[in-house]
Amino acid sequence: MMITPQQESEPVNPLARFVTPEAIALLLNIKVEQIKDIRLWRYVILVIAQGKTRFVSYADLPPIIEAEPPKTQDFLCWRKRWKKSETKKAPDFWFKFYQQKFMQAVCVAQLHTWGQLIRLTDSTEFPIPLKGWGWIVGELGGTSAQGCPNNFQMFRNILTANCI
Numbered sequence: 001m002m003i004t005p006q007q008e009s010e011p012v013n014p015l016a017r018f019v020t021p022e023a024i025a026l027l028l029n030i031k032v033e034q035i036k037d038i039r040l041w042r043y044v045i046l047v048i049a050q051g052k053t054r055f056v057s058y059a060d061l062p063p064i065i066e067a068e069p070p071k072t073q074d075f076l077c078w079r080k081r082w083k084k085s086e087t088k089k090a091p092d093f094w095f096k097f098y099q100q101k102f103m104q105a106v107c108v109a110q111l112h113t114w115g116q117l118i119r120l121t122d123s124t125e126f127p128i129p130l131k132g133w134g135w136i137v138g139e140l141g142g143t144s145a146q147g148c149p150n151n152f153q154m155f156r157n158i159l160t161a162n163c164i
Helices: 014-018 021-028 072-083 092-104 108-123 134-140 151-160
Strands: 002-005 035-040 044-049 052-057
Touching: 014 072, 021 035, 021 044, 021 052, 021 092, 092 108
Parallel strands: 002 035
Antiparallel strands: 035 044, 044 052
């Protein structure tokens, strides 16, 4: 499976840096293995999967730690997209995406980095109206991620100590 920017659609959208097969699979409610191709066009993403071809908006995908941090322009794109929705806030998919990323974290340092990203989005001039910090701790409970026993308890301690 490949992510390919389309030559005829230069320049690629600035939000393209947040496009990942995992995020698209979760958004479309399919398995990553089902995705055959992801084509980055100027205004939309074309996803070709087994038995399914969909256009996806760049503004539907959440920021990730592997990319450059979100800029003001990115927040404006997200807010514009959400104004069209009924709830006027980040889609529930973002909650599921970040929940999955916290569950996949292999150490406290990764949790810390994801927490910093979410805190950045929550403290900017254009806050992303997620469910607040409580959802991270409340939803994940005492579950431990792979390779880092009881790291969610440690993350609770970090949160309560305001280290992030």
